[in-house]
Amino acid sequence: MEFIIKIGQFLLSLSLLIVLHELGHFIPAKLFKTRVEKFYLFFDVKYSLFKKKIGETVYGIGWLPLGGYVKIAGMIDESMDKEQMALPPQPWEFRSKPAWQRLIIMLGGVFVNFVLALVIYILGSFAYGDTDIAASSIKGGFLIENPLLTDLGFKTGDQIIKVDDVDIINRSDISKNIIGANSVTYKREGVTNTIDLPVDFLGQLSSSKDRSLFGMRKPFIVNKVLDTSLNKNVDIKTGDIMYALNGQPAEFYDQIEPILEANKGQTISAIFRRGNMTVGRELIVDDKGKLDIITSASAKELQSLGYYDIVRKEYGFIESFGVGATKFKSQIVSYFGQLKAIFNPSTGAYKGVGGFKAIYDVFPSTWSWPDFWGLTAFLSIMLGVLNLLPIPALDGGHVMFLLYEMISGRKPSEKFLEKAQLVGFFILIALVLFANGNDIFKAIFN
Structure with a gap:
């Protein structure tokens, strides 16, 4: 049952993100009278689970859940339709449209990803509010089980009060600020001390069997x-x-x-x-x-017994716009920080890169709409940011060449774009293999 719930959340979130991302390309393409030949959820390599042609577009569901796509006429994309590109340009094709229209079409998917995340954070703040645990109220301090943390000098019972210069008010503040942090300040038996984190802290954490950080101690009730x-x-x-x-x-x-x-x-x-x-x-x-x-014991019982204080905040509809925007901005900054760490080999953060198994694992084993929407918003930001990377075959690669065209006044040749698309495709395959290979490695050796 746990597997069904987790896989259900995973597929629902992934499908929602893919469909809305592709709609971000589809809608401006239609507005600019550009023909869209296919609109697919998942990839239809040799076979489709479902397909139906409506007007000029074939809508379908593929069998390979690694993403989705829209096939826009006259565009060099993953379909590599060389026969179409060999024909004279037609007015309904992507390549015949002005550069500014092509730029909007290419940025549409990322735009929708960011708007979706922002809307989820706003509506989630209004509907669910925020629930956290006051860090200073945790009776008995934090549970330290990870050998990496104990080797650094942390002990169960420590009260975490700062990560770098950020005061830890609520428990979630630790996980929000630990990525890329240089130090953690704690209080033990009334004495305050600071532990410097190693440069490759994230890499060591990703490689350890126990990847927990500062947990909650469980009383015997x-x-x-x-x-x-x-x-x-x-x-x-x-x-x-x-x-x-x-x-x-x-x-x-x-x-x-x-x-x-x-x-x-x-x-x-x-x-x-x-x-x-x-x-x-x-x-x-x-x-x-x-x-x-x-x-x-339930969370309310533990609170009534004095083991911690639950901090509950509710927001009015207007107030939720500011709260949601702050969460959106914070998550964007946090994710760029993660990418910076990943691309810096000295941090070892690349060891923590995961594929579909890692995404599946973040979903809880019990159905929770607040958790589902929160994770979907984060994944939407992740999808948007990754698609902006200037890699051919990603939206960011197309945008890079379009900006070059708009600035220089020269359009890259179709032969060049075809070769760039192939290079980008192989880079993407390598990244997918690396990420999912990391998942397999961890499953076997951790």
């Missing part, structure tokens, strides 16, 4: 005792909160698990908090180091 548990006859009630084992602090799982591991097959003393009182119990640890006690 009893839900029920399993019928198969050796502790089924012990007086333990739903809502009991453990805070000591064998005289050692044991409120969080990271404290509890090593104690249980060291006491396999033995009876240990436990102290629980039950409302305003404390109760002591003797518990039996099985041979696997387990108590067979189910624990759980």
Whole structure:
């Protein structure tokens, strides 16, 4: 079921982005009376799942979900239709249109990507508001499990207060600012210290088996005792909160698990908090180091118990425009920062580049419309920015040659454009293979 939910979100988001991106090319092409021969969701290599011709355009769905395309008459694109290009130019063809019209057609897809992301951020702010956790309210500090972080000197219980010079107000501020950061400032037992991050921090993080950063510590709050548990006859009630084992602090799982591991097959003393009182119990640890006690608590319950404060902000319709625009700008800046890190070999960030598996993995295993729309907005920005890269075969490559034509007054020859398209195509194939190869490498070795 988890796979169905994740793949459903992945395909829905991908399809929405592809169709709207291609509509960004399709609509101005039609407005400028340019013939569009095909409009496809996914690629139809040798075969189409569906196709229907309406007017002069064939609309279809291909079987290969690696993108989509519109085939515009008289344009040198991925179709490499040399027969058409060998014929005299026709007034309805792309190559016959003024350069400014061709530029608008080529920028249409990216424009739609950015507008879509902006609209999602605005409407999402109005419909869902923002929910976060106040960083300073997190009881017991952050959970540090990643060996990379422990090797740098972080310890579970640290309170993260700054990333570079940015104050950490809410938990999400850490992930927003960690990419490209040089240092992290934390407080431990009342003392403030700063740890410098290595230049290749992102590369090391991408290569590590545990890619978590600063997690949340999980308290031991009893839900029920399993019928198969050796502790089924012990007086333990739903809502009991453990805070000591064998005289050692044991409120969080990271404290509890090593104690249980060291006491396999033995009876240990436990102290629980039950409302305003404390109760002591003797518990039996099985041979696997387990108590067979189910624990759980909702976010609201954890907040009421003082484990953290949930920060909830709601926005009016007019206010949401400013909030959405700020989120859009922040995400654009963040993504350009990621690209800068990726293209700088010293950061090792290229090791974290992923393909379709990586995109699939970012979707949650339970359906959440706020998460879905937030991820779709981010992916729309990502698609828009990547398409602007000046690589032949991408929109940015076409725009580069069009700007050259408009500035110099000379149009590149069709032979040159054909060769550039082939070079760009091979570059794209190499990038796709690299990204998806990274996914495969991580799946095998991590």
